Amino acid sequence: MLIDTEPLCRLVSEIFVQSGCSTAESERIARHLASANLTGHDSHGVIRVPRYVNWLNAGNLRAGQSISMVTETEVFAVVDGNRGFGQTIGEQAVQLGIDKAAASGISIIALRRSGHLGRIGDWAEMAVESGLICIHFVNVAGSLLVAPFGGVSRRMSTNPVTIGVPLVGKPPLILDFATARVAEGKVLVAATGGAPLPEGSLVSGDGEPTSDPRALYGDVDPTRTTGKRPGSGAIRTMGEHKGSGLALMCEMLAGALTGGGCAGPDKPYIMNGMLSIYISPSHLDTGHTFAEEARQYVDFFTASEPAAGHDKVQVPGEPERRLRAERTAAGIPLPETVWHAIRQTAREAGLPDKKINDLTAPCAS
Numbered sequence: 001m002l003i004d005t006e007p008l009c010r011l012v013s014e015i016f017v018q019s020g021c022s023t024a025e026s027e028r029i030a031r032h033l034a035s036a037n038l039t040g041h042d043s044h045g046v047i048r049v050p051r052y053v054n055w056l057n058a059g060n061l062r063a064g065q066s067i068s069m070v071t072e073t074e075v076f077a078v079v080d081g082n083r084g085f086g087q088t089i090g091e092q093a094v095q096l097g098i099d100k101a102a103a104s105g106i107s108i109i110a111l112r113r114s115g116h117l118g119r120i121g122d123w124a125e126m127a128v129e130s131g132l133i134c135i136h137f138v139n140v141a142g143s144l145l146v147a148p149f150g151g152v153s154r155r156m157s158t159n160p161v162t163i164g165v166p167l168v169g170k171p172p173l174i175l176d177f178a179t180a181r182v183a184e185g186k187v188l189v190a191a192t193g194g195a196p197l198p199e200g201s202l203v204s205g206d207g208e209p210t211s212d213p214r215a216l217y218g219d220v221d222p223t224r225t226t227g228k229r230p231g232s233g234a235i236r237t238m239g240e241h242k243g244s245g246l247a248l249m250c251e252m253l254a255g256a257l258t259g260g261g262c263a264g265p266d267k268p269y270i271m272n273g274m275l276s277i278y279i280s281p282s283h284l285d286t287g288h289t290f291a292e293e294a295r296q297y298v299d300f301f302t303a304s305e306p307a308a309g310h311d312k313v314q315v316p317g318e319p320e321r322r323l324r325a326e327r328t329a330a331g332i333p334l335p336e337t338v339w340h341a342i343r344q345t346a347r348e349a350g351l352p353d354k355k356i357n358d359l360t361a362p363c364a365s
Contacts, residue, residue, distance in 0.1 A: 001339055007360040008105075009020060009034050011346060012049055014359055016348035019053050021063040025088055032087040036227040037332045042194065045121040047338050049089075050223045050345045052116070060269045061085060061115045067092045070112075070259070074105045078259065081114030084152030089114040094123045097128045097278040105283025110330025111140075111274045112260030121176035123276070128172040128244065131346065133279040136162040137223030138252040142267035146180045146215065147234035148249040148359035149244035152207050154234045156184050156263045159250035166281070170298065174317035179247035180235045188211045191222045194333035205232025223341045 007155040009030040016026035028054070038044030058106035065084025067076060077096060081089035093111040100107035117123070120136050127134035140157035148155050158180040165173040181201045189214035190197045200209035201214060213222070215233030222229070237243035253275040260273035283291045304313045326332075334342075346356050 001334055001336060003339070003360065004331045004333060005034050005231075005328060006333060008037075008046060009075040009137045010048055011342070011356060011359045014195065014351060015053065015342075015346050016063075017347050018346075019063075021056075021085070025063065025085060025120050028091070029085055029087045032118050034120055034332065035226070037334075038324045039119070039121065039361070040323040040327075041119045041121070041185075041320070042189050042333075043183045043331075045185075046093055046342060047185065047188055047192065047194075047223065048116065049116075050341045053345050053349065055115070061098060067096070067111070067331070069329045072076070072137060074259060074343075075100055075106055076110070078110040078112070079269070082272075083113055083269060083271060084115055086115040087119035090117045090123055092127070094126050094276065097134070097276050098127055099279050101132050101278035102130065105280045107267065107278045109274075109276045109278070110258040111276070112271075113251060113259040113269075114230055114272045114274065116270070117272045117274060119176070120160050120162040120274075121164075121174050122137065123274075124162050124174050125172070125174065127278055128164040128166040129172060130220055131166050131280070132164075133281060134162075134164045135277040136160075136276045137253040138162075139250045139260075139263060139273050140271060141255055141261040141263055142186075142270040144265065145184050145229065145235050146247060147203055147239060148248070149237050149241045152205065152219070152234065156247050156251055158235065159247040159254070161250065165294070167294055167298065169320060170295060171299075172317060173315055174191055174320065176316070177238070179235060179238060179243045179250060181238045181243070182235060184216075184235065185227075188222050188333070189338075192337040192341070193219055193344065194338070201236060203233050203236050223338070260292075 012030035013026040015028050017023055033046045062083045065082040067079040067089055068082055070080055071078045079093055095110050097107045097109040120138055124134050138160045144154035146156045146158060153169040158178040160178045162176040180198055199211050202210050204210045204215045214231055216229045216231045218230040220230055237247060251262040254273040257273055258273040261267055302313045307310050316363040343356055
């Protein structure tokens with residue numbers, strides 16, 4: 001089915017209002033989740049709504065939180081997210097990094113104990129809109145999903161790495177990827193009737209590569225699980241030892257260094273840590289060559305002769321921009337199982353069917 005962005009956001013926002021969030025925070029959550037769907041990152045989109053509400057009701061997430069300053073100088077800060085929604089906490093932490101880098105040329109923000117930060121590309125886009133280069137390392141304390149290269153047992157989460165680079169006269173470069181072969185949300189999408197996983201994305205409990213989401217979730221409803229994923233297998237790392245090594249470094253930088261903790265069985269909540277570096281090209285580029293050199297190289301890069309099966313060479317962020325335009329015009333595709341889970345969550349939050357239909361009419365089809 002297809003649903004337009006505006007009515008989808010209205011319904012999602014109202015679910016969180018009914019669940020105890022302010023109108024402003026609810027609208028922010030809905031906007032960021034829908035933005036992930038618009039860019040094709042359905043794994044970080046509205047499929048998360050039932051799980052977020054479950055986390056909120058269980059006390060794992062807290063409504064109405066702000067970052068707390070742990071320590072601060074002109075160029076760095078350590079901030080605590082107080083288990084608040086990542087869509088609120090992430091925005092505050094990134095704005096702090098932007099403000100410091102604009103003043104000093106560079107900043108480092110160590111964020112700990114944030115709720116799920118969603119699509120990290122959103123935060124990179126926010127920084128590049130202010131003319132900054134940014135680098136983000138993320139981990140998930142309390143979430144064990146991914147086996148290290150050469151192993152079967154889960155030892156880390158999907159631990160994304162994201163880099164944003166602004167370009168003069170061109171759309172920015174936004175490199176945003178999980179260090180796992182697939183994000184956990186993509187396993188969730190596959191388990192709920194969406195796109196199937198690439199072959200060998202997971203490893204079963206007996207060590208065999210598989211694409212069956214039950215290796216991660218077992219037979220439970222994956223949209224409703226608030227903690228452990230009871231399957232006997234794990235997600236595999238991307239790039240074999242390279243992805244495994246990057247994921248390990250995310251644990252060191254986003255988990256150990258921020259103070260939020262690394263992934264492990266002793267963590268009571270699923271919380272994100274994020275170490276972010278912000279660089280102002282106007283401060284660092286003393287020869288004033290960055291803009292032109294970057295533009296020329298992107299032109300050279302994309303002028304490569306396309307390989308068989310490809311129309312052209314793309315740069316990071318280009319597929320997301322294309323999908324955003326297409327889905328804004330045509331609507332966001334949702335599997336029936338996901339739409340059913342969202343509507344059921346709305347009912348459980350106290351919204352009658354007539355209200356749900358009024359919020360989403362006339363765009364659901």
